[in-house]
Amino acid sequence: MAGTGKFFVGGNWKCNGTKDSISKLVTELNSAKLEDDVDIVVAPPFVYIDQVKSSLTDRIEISAQNAWVGKGGAFTGEISVEQLKDIGCKWVIHGHSERRHVIGEDSQFIGKKSAYALTQGLKVIACIGEKLEEREAGKTFDVCYEQLKAFADNMPSWDDVVIAYEPVWAIGTGKVASPQQAQEVHVAVREWLSKNVSAEVASQTRIIYGGSVNGGNSAELAKQEDIDGFLVGGASLKGPEFASICNSVT
Ligand SMILES: O=C(COP(=O)(O)O)NO
Numbered sequence: 001m002a003g004t005g006k007f008f009v010g011g012n013w014k015c016n017g018t019k020d021s022i023s024k025l026v027t028e029l030n031s032a033k034l035e036d037d038v039d040i041v042v043a044p045p046f047v048y049i050d051q052v053k054s055s056l057t058d059r060i061e062i063s064a065q066n067a068w069v070g071k072g073g074a075f076t077g078e079i080s081v082e083q084l085k086d087i088g089c090k091w092v093i094h095g096h097s098e099r100r101h102v103i104g105e106d107s108q109f110i111g112k113k114s115a116y117a118l119t120q121g122l123k124v125i126a127c128i129g130e131k132l133e134e135r136e137a138g139k140t141f142d143v144c145y146e147q148l149k150a151f152a153d154n155m156p157s158w159d160d161v162v163i164a165y166e167p168v169w170a171i172g173t174g175k176v177a178s179p180q181q182a183q184e185v186h187v188a189v190r191e192w193l194s195k196n197v198s199a200e201v202a203s204q205t206r207i208i209y210g211g212s213v214n215g216g217n218s219a220e221l222a223k224q225e226d227i228d229g230f231l232v233g234g235a236s237l238k239g240p241e242f243a244s245i246c247n248s249v250t
């Protein structure tokens with residue numbers, strides 16, 4: 001069961017999978033040998049959460065990839081936090097760049113959704129990250145700080161929050177950030193937390209990296225002092241590779 005391990009690895013399955021492919025992936029995860037000190041979470045598409053929850057080892061917790069900003073009701077197409085808890089979800093991903101830049105969610109809405117999830121007892125993977133043109137314009141830190149501030153302005157606490165730094169230019173591109181690039185932003189995020197929230201939150205909050213992480217690059221990234229784990233997309237759909245990434249952080 002995922003707890004308060006020093007490290008954290010999430011598998012974001014995005015809009016991928018079928019009942020059969022997910023059954024195979026769950027079998028691979030159930031047979032994997034996993035190190036103790038890493039909390040592991042997988043985020044299936046909504047429609048497969050029940051299937052995964054009922055068949056996956058409880059060593060791995062379940063996350064949703066999104067949740068509505070408030071109590072359920074007349075919100076066609078939305079899924080509520082209450083419904084996600086009802087089927088055994090413990091986490092939810094908010095602020096993913098695909099929801100910011102494809103769906104069009106803004107930072108304040110993301111902050112409000114995160115706040116509601118936390119007040120109702122879900123834990124939050126809070127995603128931040130800059131686009132290539134923002135990095136090339138020297139705005140990486142400004143963008144990440146604005147996104148962090150919107151979480152901080154709305155959330156009641158950081159106790160059940162993991163921050164995922166996912167540079168948009170590295171997501172799904174094969175162009176993974178270098179260990180130095182990732183570490184530089186992780187340090188800046190931790191310093192922002194220390195200055196704007198508290199030294200305790202800064203030291204206790206796990207800051208994980210996402211963006212083209214795979215079995216070949218995770219160990220090198222994990223050597224960085226302020227990289228506490230990963231949020232993995234494509235490679236999380238391959239059980240053995242995802243397991244090796246999980247074990248590479250400890
Ligand atoms: O979006 C990602 C990363 O995706 P990839 O590993 O496929 O770059 N994590 O949430």
